[in-house]
Amino acid sequence: MGLTLAEKILLAHTDAEEIQPGEIVMVACDLVMANDISGSVAFREMARMGVTRVFDRSKVLMVADHFMPAKDVKSAELQRILKDWSGEQGVKFYDQGRGGIEHAVMVEDGWVVPGDVVAGGDSHTCTHGALGAFATGLGSTDIAACLAFGEFWQSVPGTIKVDFSGEKQPFVSGKDLILAVIAQIGVGGGTNHVLEFVGDGAAALSIDERLAVANLAVEAGSETGIFPADEVTREYLDGRATRDWVPQRSDPDARFARELDIELGSLGPLIAMPHSPGNVVSLDDAKGIPIDQAYIGNCSNGTMTDLRQAAQVFEGRKVHDRCRVIIVPASVKIYREALAEGLVDTFLEAGAIVSTPTCGACFGGGMGVLAAGEKAVATTNRNFKGRMGSPEAEVHLANSWVAAAAAVAGEIVDPAEVLGSVVA
Amino acid sequence: MSEVRVFEGRAIVIDQNNVDTDVLYPGAFLNIPDPELMKNHLFEGLDPTLRDQLVGDTVLVVGENFGMGSSREHVPQAMKAAGIQCVVGKSFARIFERNCVNLGLMIMTAPQAAGAANPGDMVRIDARASTVQVGDATFDARPLPAFMLEMIELGGLVPWARRRVAS
Ligand code: SF4
Numbered sequence: 220m221g222l223t224l225a226e227k228i229l230l231a232h233t234d235a236e237e238i239q240p241g242e243i244v245m246v247a248c249d250l251v252m253a254n255d256i257s258g259s260v261a262f263r264e265m266a267r268m269g270v271t272r273v274f275d276r277s278k279v280l281m282v283a284d285h286f287m288p289a290k291d292v293k294s295a296e297l298q299r300i301l302k303d304w305s306g307e308q309g310v311k312f313y314d315q316g317r318g319g320i321e322h323a324v325m326v327e328d329g330w331v332v333p334g335d336v337v338a339g340g341d342s343h344t345c346t347h348g349a350l351g352a353f354a355t356g357l358g359s360t361d362i363a364a365c366l367a368f369g370e371f372w373q374s375v376p377g378t379i380k381v382d383f384s385g386e387k388q389p390f391v392s393g394k395d396l397i398l399a400v401i402a403q404i405g406v407g408g409g410t411n412h413v414l415e416f417v418g419d420g421a422a423a424l425s426i427d428e429r430l431a432v433a434n435l436a437v438e439a440g441s442e443t444g445i446f447p448a449d450e451v452t453r454e455y456l457d458g459r460a461t462r463d464w465v466p467q468r469s470d471p472d473a474r475f476a477r478e479l480d481i482e483l484g485s486l487g488p489l490i491a492m493p494h495s496p497g498n499v500v501s502l503d504d505a506k507g508i509p510i511d512q513a514y515i516g517n518c519s520n521g522t523m524t525d526l527r528q529a530a531q532v533f534e535g536r537k538v539h540d541r542c543r544v545i546i547v548p549a550s551v552k553i554y555r556e557a558l559a560e561g562l563v564d565t566f567l568e569a570g571a572i573v574s575t576p577t578c579g580a581c582f583g584g585g586m587g588v589l590a591a592g593e594k595a596v597a598t599t600n601r602n603f604k605g606r607m608g609s610p611e612a613e614v615h616l617a618n619s620w621v622a623a624a625a626a627v628a629g630e631i632v633d634p635a636e637v638l639g640s641v642v643a
Numbered sequence: 644m645s646e647v648r649v650f651e652g653r654a655i656v657i658d659q660n661n662v663d664t665d666v667l668y669p670g671a672f673l674n675i676p677d678p679e680l681m682k683n684h685l686f687e688g689l690d691p692t693l694r695d696q697l698v699g700d701t702v703l704v705v706g707e708n709f710g711m712g713s714s715r716e717h718v719p720q721a722m723k724a725a726g727i728q729c730v731v732g733k734s735f736a737r738i739f740e741r742n743c744v745n746l747g748l749m750i751m752t753a754p755q756a757a758g759a760a761n762p763g764d765m766v767r768i769d770a771r772a773s774t775v776q777v778g779d780a781t782f783d784a785r786p787l788p789a790f791m792l793e794m795i796e797l798g799g800l801v802p803w804a805r806r807r808v809a810s
Pocket of ligand 1: 320321517518577581582600
């Protein structure tokens, strides 16, 4: 019996000779990450474990990104702990202005290579599956053990194969592909499973788009979402990654728990309605909903690809009077690239604000939370009740073209209507 | 091997599926590192009045895919600090389940028991026998893998790690 990609990676990171879905194994980490929220609790628990030094300081990084810049004294304390601890341990620390949102920074600075096991104190660590890693989100105590021993326990997941076939339609992005998956299997449908994305439609995606797809794997309950590494991956990692890697894929006779076919030719932009990423409807069914705030950014859709899509809509147009727009480039590098390309000017001219890279309002932390009764469209990954502020606010998840078009129209609208006959 | 324990308490029932960790413990309070203070915000986005039922030993009874979303450990930390002895549910999201195990908070998948419990019912969990008793009725639970059971009985990942460091 052949192995899936996830099984191969896990097997290579355990002492076991073979592994079976459902079996609990200890998995070695190539990389351990935490942030200003998960970090301080993890450090405390590591100390309680009786361990004073991290297992390997070259495999650990800390990123201050959630309550960043600090919104109050408590948040500032968490960042100080993160910084001091990183200094004591001699591990890489991304401070304010040096990095950005953790998952964006890890990818663009070449921390992750295909075949890695990545343990992150953040549920969207699954993002790194875009590069062919088994990357998974863990709680703080788990991260404490990873910092101490370089290992975590893991029940071997099954794999759901997702076959994207055909060509993406205009104004469809990675966001829509993964929303289509969640719509089919539900927010718990991926539990104890990995999503593996294959097919010509998957191979055609850029790394930015793959990041958006893998990022929302956890929204289906999955351990991670993974793309087999290919030439697109190699091109992206050349000049970034310093470690060697070999491309791997699932064996032809690997056992999949389930197979899903998603035909891109018939897929239009999608919207996840309040209050669940699984509450997916077609753009047509959401048209006309008035919008008070558009939020373009976060770890799934704050890439250059997204900012260019948004700029295409905002170019020569104004944000509607009833609407506010917050644009959050996912990293300092992306911010500078957007600046150099003139996108920031386009956004400011349209009446949007451009935030420093931060998690901010994405999780209701600060920097643009919503008031009761407000409706937002966001390119983020979660629209749970109260996620971005008031529990009486409503968040609609969408891609960057759709979010920008809604900002211009003041309501959810087809970007094709805003852009006239211009085709993406 | 540590002693075998039975977990019991009065049921607090959340009769919904797909309850996310954002409503269980909203993001705005994630800058609180002390579990004793975290418990003041437990259930905040779902129904803060549920906190009124957190008297003495309690068992939280929940629906399907409970605890989905964020990896925030504040949820089970706050639950433990608030006296919740065990979470019994129809099914659980993966990170939430493992966070409970890592903190030594008993977590049982027992769909029938979860469907049968009413608020205030006495619930008794025998993890070794994989049974959940609700009032007078006894239901089967999904057996916990030996590794997870051992970790919970030991008190979680910290004591488990201390034992590893010692050996
Ligand atoms: S941007 Fe949002 S989803 Fe991404 S890591 Fe930050 S809080 Fe989490």
